[in-house]
Amino acid sequence: MNPREGRHLSFPFRIGPSGRTEQVMSQEEHVRDELVQLLLTSPGERLFLPQFGGGARRLVFEGVNEATQSVTRSMLTNAISRWLGHRLALQALTVDVHEETIDIEIKYRLPGSEESRVVSFQRGLSDDNR
Numbered sequence: 717m718n719p720r721e722g723r724h725l726s727f728p729f730r731i732g733p734s735g736r737t738e739q740v741m742s743q744e745e746h747v748r749d750e751l752v753q754l755l756l757t758s759p760g761e762r763l764f765l766p767q768f769g770g771g772a773r774r775l776v777f778e779g780v781n782e783a784t785q786s787v788t789r790s791m792l793t794n795a796i797s798r799w800l801g802h803r804l805a806l807q808a809l810t811v812d813v814h815e816e817t818i819d820i821e822i823k824y825r826l827p828g829s830e831e832s833r834v835v836s837f838q839r840g841l842s843d844d845n846r
Contacts, residue, residue, distance in 0.1 A: 743826065744833065747803050747804055748835055750803065751796070751800060751804070751822065751835055752835065754768070754770050754796065754799050755770035755792060755795070755820065755822075755837075756772055756773055757771075758773060759771050769795065770791065770796070772792065772818065772820060773839060775788055775839075784813060788811045788813070788818075789810075789811045792809055792811065792820070792822075793806065796809070796822070796824075803826070804824040804826055805825050805826075806822070807823040807824055807825060807832060808821075808823040809821070809822050809823070817838055818838065818839050819836070819837075820836070821835070822836075
């Protein structure tokens with residue numbers, strides 16, 4: 717079976733209307749889900765994989781300055797390279813931290829593809845996913 721085809725567990729993990737686990741049908745969706753999962757997982761959050769995570773959620777509570785943004789960009793780039801380097805080629809990563817929100821945009825491509833994909837998300841103090 718071609719690894720780009722088939723079913724992959726969705727993220728976040730959930731039960732669908734059929735009573736079975738929800739699944740995504742493409743490698744592209746699966747990689748996007750893995751990327752979001754990596755960035756929003758805090759290092760130390762997974763008991764059996766304590767180094768896993770990008771730690772983006774905690775950034776909302778850090779002091780906002782250029783150094784924070786630079787360190788954050790480096791931390792996220794390293795996490796993506798370490799945990800998803802075999803799944804995607806990172807092309808660009810931007811981090812904008814504001815008073816109560818953090819905006820992250822990641823541009824990447826899948827191996828064997830020349831098409832770039834972009835994942836953007838924003839997290840804030842009002843989000844329940846701290």
